[in-house]
Amino acid sequence: MRIVIAEDSVLLLDGLTRLLTAEGHEVTGYKTADELVAALGPGADVPDVLVTDVRMPPTHTDEGLRAAVHLRSLHPRLPVLVLSQYVEQRYAQELFAGDVRGLGYVLKDRVADVDEFLDALTRVASRGTVIDPEVVAQILARTRRSGLETLTPRERDVLGLMAEGRSNTAIADRLVVGLPAVEKHVTSILTKLGLPPDSDDHRRVLAVLRWLEHTPSNGERP
Amino acid sequence: MSFDDSVPTTTPLPVPAGTPATADAPTRVLGPTGPAPTGPAPTAPAPAPRAVTTDDDLRVVAPAFANLRELAWAPVSGATWRAVSQVVVGSFGLLVMAIWLSVALSLAAGLLVVFLVGLPILVFTLWSTRPYARLERARLKAQVLVDVPAPPYRRPKGPGWWPSWVAIMADARTWGHVAYVIVAGLLMTVTTALLSVLGSFGLALVVYPLLVAVLPDTRLPAPWPLLVVGGVVAVWLAALAAQVSTLLQVRLARSMLGASPQDLAVLAAQERAARAEGRAEHLAETRTAAVGAADDERRRIERDLHDGAQQRLVALGVELGVARRTATADPDAAAAALDHAHREVKETLAELRDLVRGIHPAVLTDRGLDAALSALAARSPVPVEVVVPNATLLGTASTSAQAAAYFVAAEALTNAAKHAHAQHVRVEAAVTDGRLRLVVQDDGVGGADAHPGSGLDGLRSRVAALDGTFHLESPAGAGTRLTVEVPCAS
Numbered sequence: 142m143r144i145v146i147a148e149d150s151v152l153l154l155d156g157l158t159r160l161l162t163a164e165g166h167e168v169t170g171y172k173t174a175d176e177l178v179a180a181l182g183p184g185a186d187v188p189d190v191l192v193t194d195v196r197m198p199p200t201h202t203d204e205g206l207r208a209a210v211h212l213r214s215l216h217p218r219l220p221v222l223v224l225s226q227y228v229e230q231r232y233a234q235e236l237f238a239g240d241v242r243g244l245g246y247v248l249k250d251r252v253a254d255v256d257e258f259l260d261a262l263t264r265v266a267s268r269g270t271v272i273d274p275e276v277v278a279q280i281l282a283r284t285r286r287s288g289l290e291t292l293t294p295r296e297r298d299v300l301g302l303m304a305e306g307r308s309n310t311a312i313a314d315r316l317v318v319g320l321p322a323v324e325k326h327v328t329s330i331l332t333k334l335g336l337p338p339d340s341d342d343h344r345r346v347l348a349v350l351r352w353l354e355h356t357p358s359n360g361e362r363p
Numbered sequence: 364m365s366f367d368d369s370v371p372t373t374t375p376l377p378v379p380a381g382t383p384a385t386a387d388a389p390t391r392v393l394g395p396t397g398p399a400p401t402g403p404a405p406t407a408p409a410p411a412p413r414a415v416t417t418d419d420d421l422r423v424v425a426p427a428f429a430n431l432r433e434l435a436w437a438p439v440s441g442a443t444w445r446a447v448s449q450v451v452v453g454s455f456g457l458l459v460m461a462i463w464l465s466v467a468l469s470l471a472a473g474l475l476v477v478f479l480v481g482l483p484i485l486v487f488t489l490w491s492t493r494p495y496a497r498l499e500r501a502r503l504k505a506q507v508l509v510d511v512p513a514p515p516y517r518r519p520k521g522p523g524w525w526p527s528w529v530a531i532m533a534d535a536r537t538w539g540h541v542a543y544v545i546v547a548g549l550l551m552t553v554t555t556a557l558l559s560v561l562g563s564f565g566l567a568l569v570v571y572p573l574l575v576a577v578l579p580d581t582r583l584p585a586p587w588p589l590l591v592v593g594g595v596v597a598v599w600l601a602a603l604a605a606q607v608s609t610l611l612q613v614r615l616a617r618s619m620l621g622a623s624p625q626d627l628a629v630l631a632a633q634e635r636a637a638r639a640e641g642r643a644e645h646l647a648e649t650r651t652a653a654v655g656a657a658d659d660e661r662r663r664i665e666r667d668l669h670d671g672a673q674q675r676l677v678a679l680g681v682e683l684g685v686a687r688r689t690a691t692a693d694p695d696a697a698a699a700a701l702d703h704a705h706r707e708v709k710e711t712l713a714e715l716r717d718l719v720r721g722i723h724p725a726v727l728t729d730r731g732l733d734a735a736l737s738a739l740a741a742r743s744p745v746p747v748e749v750v751v752p753n754a755t756l757l758g759t760a761s762t763s764a765q766a767a768a769y770f771v772a773a774e775a776l777t778n779a780a781k782h783a784h785a786q787h788v789r790v791e792a793a794v795t796d797g798r799l800r801l802v803v804q805d806d807g808v809g810g811a812d813a814h815p816g817s818g819l820d821g822l823r824s825r826v827a828a829l830d831g832t833f834h835l836e837s838p839a840g841a842g843t844r845l846t847v848e849v850p851c852a853s
Contacts, residue, residue, distance in 0.1 A: 253681060255681065
């Protein structure tokens, strides 16, 4: 794959470049968001996946995120994996406001778990959605929506993994259960929450996220 | 260099903050307050001006009635001659004023009844007593050494000429000035008459026997010693009269020309209130600055951790991940990655150690400022001489005071090495009179400046929050001297 990395820490950029090169990818690194935006301007050759840090020079706030949103509007099919030092729901909301296909938002710390990171990268590159478990946990903890309490603990686990953007197979692997068991849980969850059954992973993520984010007015059936 | 002669007691010059630093003014004082002139913070309200008692006036103006010696020597006493001269000079002023007032006031009264033009004349006449009162108070101060405080006049209730006219006409004090001219004028008339009669009669009696002795064909009406004694007594009585009259006039001036005790109390209270307000403002400012400095510090620590240790640890994770993935397939690559990772760990540890020390050095907590300053000196690339005359006494200062001194010293040493290119630095810390005083002096290029946002600026806020003073002298080319004082109890 052709991978573009925007990361201001030279050390981490070096490490990632070596890791990904060793994995057989072609890597280009940028140290500021401006360089990144300039390199991937209109008409530029779009890479297979873009990995960017949120906090970058010159102001060290959210340049990387804004660059990612900007580049997504420029190249709607550009897969982007955003690395963040902190889990900020505001950032996640901005990022996932539009099409969630080929988008990822994970904690920077996850990079240290190389297998996990490479998996996330592959999923985003193949137009999947990756949301950090921390973000999902925050959303789950925050949601006041009725219906959630009708789920069994196991179903809650599955819901979390669905929100992270995982496929049924990945969920089965993660929970060490068979695929049919996962499918049964998913159907049960979707029924309980009143969501339409959908085999498409990204549409399912979207539905779950929207359901968790949206707080209905009183009296509305969940 | 002994300890004592190396510590001149410098008092920060009051320089308004915001005064542009000019090239010929290398000394900048970084005071704790904002726009007000800075200096040592006011700690206690000044005592109210002491009320003058009748006794004080008696001693100054009429000492003959305060002690026997003065009573005996009344005719040759300085107070007597001051009294006589003030009677002479004061009489002229009173005479002029009495004529002016009687003419102007009767004119005003007459015209007031017939036409209203009397009103402006009345107002002007009343107003004219105020400069006279000022002059009279100044004269009394100059001639008889009595200080009569100026009274507060009634303020106009609004803008425009009518309210100010009303304020003049309704002001009791101004009418008091008029009364003074009348009463003091009568007093002067009596006094001058008495003094001329007693004085000339007494002098004549003393001189007469001498004239008789010189001139032929004259005879004394009585034995000459009797005449001389009578003359001395007359002069003596004249002296007492002068003193009494002056005392009376001073009392009149106090009640009719000056501020009343109530006025003085109000003025004193206002002054105290203003001081308290200034103090409150100062506290609010330093508190805000301290909160700001603490926030800046937290941001700096967050930035340091984020850009430093956190990135290093993530990179370390990546290296270890690479090592694990390649361990079997490519042992050489794995070994190289582990090597990388190992270096990474050591560098992260060093960075964390520095960062932790920057937050609060353990040695300061465990061993106090003396040991912490020595540790700072040992780490500095520039040779540092630490002078602590009494380490035990230094240890009695509060932890906040010691910490402030430590961080000022740390910043000053960093600047000395990084910016001033100093060859030698002297750090001195001592406790005197309940204040912890730190002086850092280097022989570098000078020109240091605590501009907003600088490390020194943050420390200045920290010192100000402890009610301390921060004094930076850094003339270009002549080294830098930083003096900080904080109360030990803070």
